[in-house]
Amino acid sequence: MASTRSSSLHLFNFRGVDVFLHWSWFLVALLEINWNGGRYSSPTWNVLEYLELFLIVMLHEFGHAFACRQVGGIANRIVLWPLGGIAYVQPPQRPGAMLWSIAAGPLVNVVLMPILFALVMMSSVLELSQSTPDAHKFLVMVAFINGVLLVFNLLPIYPLDGGQILRSLLWFWVGRARSLMATSIIGMVGVAGLFLFSYLTRSVWNGAISVFILIYCWGGLRQARALLLRDDGPLDGEARARLQQALAQSEALALVVRFRERLKAIWQNAATGPDKAVAALEQWCCEAETSGVAALEQFARRLGGWRPATG
Numbered sequence: 267m268a269s270t271r272s273s274s275l276h277l278f279n280f281r282g283v284d285v286f287l288h289w290s291w292f293l294v295a296l297l298e299i300n301w302n303g304g305r306y307s308s309p310t311w312n313v314l315e316y317l318e319l320f321l322i323v324m325l326h327e328f329g330h331a332f333a334c335r336q337v338g339g340i341a342n343r344i345v346l347w348p349l350g351g352i353a354y355v356q357p358p359q360r361p362g363a364m365l366w367s368i369a370a371g372p373l374v375n376v377v378l379m380p381i382l383f384a385l386v387m388m389s390s391v392l393e394l395s396q397s398t399p400d401a402h403k404f405l406v407m408v409a410f411i412n413g414v415l416l417v418f419n420l421l422p423i424y425p426l427d428g429g430q431i432l433r434s435l436l437w438f439w440v441g442r443a444r445s446l447m448a449t450s451i452i453g454m455v456g457v458a459g460l461f462l463f464s465y466l467t468r469s470v471w472n473g474a475i476s477v478f479i480l481i482y483c484w485g486g487l488r489q490a491r492a493l494l495l496r497d498d499g500p501l502d503g504e505a506r507a508r509l510q511q512a513l514a515q516s517e518a519l520a521l522v523v524r525f526r527e528r529l530k531a532i533w534q535n536a537a538t539g540p541d542k543a544v545a546a547l548e549q550w551c552c553e554a555e556t557s558g559v560a561a562l563e564q565f566a567r568r569l570g571g572w573r574p575a576t577g
């Protein structure tokens with residue numbers, strides 16, 4: 267993912283995890299702040315709202331990264347971009363390790379929920395909605411965004427966290443290949459629902475997210491097929507027979523090619539040593555007639571009919 271790295275700004279390193287910000291984040295930040303301009307009396311609050319979204323997403327990704335390390339995996343990079351964050355986690359290939367690495371992200375949002383709810387309650391008690399309505403609206407929005415992120419991430423659509431949690435759970439019963447296959451198929455159905463939702467809400471943004479998920483879902487399906495071939499050896503009797511036949515055919519072809527090369531060499535040497543060439547041709551015909559390749563045997567018999575009489 268060198269391209270992501272080169273198009274991202276390195277922000278900081280926390281406990282060995284490098285945090286990058288993709289350039290497109292600035293573009294979308296500008297658009298978002300403009301779109302939601304009317305919510306507050308000052309655009310400063312819009313900027314704060316977008317930064318808070320960034321902070322929640324980052325905490326969520328750190329949840330993934332640290333959980334992954336806890337189970338012995340590798341996690342040293344987080345990239346934040348407009349469609350959320352990506353923690354580059356490589357948990358060990360075990361369902362339990364995978365489950366914890368993925369579930370830890372949404373768990374951060376779960377932990378944040380009562381804290382943010384308490385802040386909103388405090389703001390209500392202190393009547394901030396009267397004295398500083400922007401601050402109250404901001405706190406409500408923070409709690410709302412955290413809730414939306416949690417619900418969205420838990421949708422059982424691969425590769426969203428919900429889809430990956432489902433995959434880890436299925437892995438315990440049906441193995442890593444079939445669990446990925448099942449989750450990718452469920453994900454495809456979910457993506458169709460997301461496209462419908464995007465159409466109904468006329469949201470280009472939701473459409474973009476749907477396309478992004480579709481690409482990953484498709485990748486999951488292809489990976490599952492490759493894993494199935496490698497892990498479970500799903501070749502049934504018929505497929506195995508076809509494979510054997512193909513291998514046998516290619517063997518015959520290789521044999522024919524070798525005979526052809528030998529014949530060519532005999533022909534080329536015929537001018538310099540005719541006697542040797544006749545003996546070599548004799549030998550060639552004898553071997554070709556018993557090669558087991560019907561076409562080659564037939565050709566050798568015809569050639570034998572033309573060979574010079576040796577006495």
Ligand SMILES: [Zn+2]
Pocket residue numbers: 326330371372419427
């Ligand atoms: Zn996540």
